[in-house]
Amino acid sequence: MPYDGKLLARAREALEQQKQANQNEQQRRLKEVSARAPQLDTISFGLRRQMAELARLSLSHSADLSERLAALQRENLELQAQRLELLRSLGLPENYLDEIISCSICRDSGMDGNQPCRCLRKYYNQALTAELGTLLRHGDESFERFDLTLYDETPLPGDSVSPRFAMEQILRQCRKFADNFPAVSSNLLFQGGNGLGKTYLSACIARVVAEKGYSVCYESASAALEAYETQKFTRDEEAAAAAAQRVRGMEDCDLMILDDLGTELTTSVSMSALYTLINKRLIAGKKTIISTNLSDEELQRRYSAQICSRIRGEFLRLHFIGRDIRLMKK
């Protein structure tokens, strides 16, 4: 996966902060132990002196080098044993004063061979998720807080099920999707009018998936398709590069949430961009959530047969019904 330089820099910064926090903790432990057992300072001083001696010896060519090295090693083992004994007597674990490493794979270097390590990728995905600011704007979207009582218990005229019953099913599907991610078989299509909770449930899923360390990308359909257009047609190199980066993010992220499909301008470029985005992600086996106010007939009228057949075949359609809960809340 190609990495966004800005986000990668933020991920490295997070890794540095973790390393710094580990160093601070090690220093704190040293102070703590030395306050409880001042002999530690003598031992630590001795160990440091031995390291310096070792460095000096390794550069020298004296005749009795091997004997002096062996003696140094004996003294070193002796001091280490004393330190261990001291820690035991204080009831502390043997490695209590060792350097603290958060990731055993890369030893906090961030690199696993010539690839970014899993720990760095986790920070990267967190940085990417922080970009979800517009979606997670309230900061409290969660399945637990989703209020089913805002939905009517009696069916609307012409419907056979009540909005509350329908939303219970949808809530269950969304939870299942988030909990099982990425091992989910279907993509999701949220269909229904404004103010029925489509964006809210997108945010709930995004939060759970992102917290698991997967990358999530959220864009309105108009912004998403505009990025494709800019990438292709702008003469401004910087804008083109930024748009290309955005397009790659949308195509490569683990979960793409495409909001408000149907509000974008319909041009041949935007239609082909939409197909590209949906199709590339399907081929790569990556999951997408699309939300739209359009009905099936409206989707068919607006989009090509190619796009409609991909949506029909690969997306689980969830019909949000009821009255605008944003209006009811007011």
Ligand SMILES: [Zn+2]
């Ligand atoms: Zn690592």
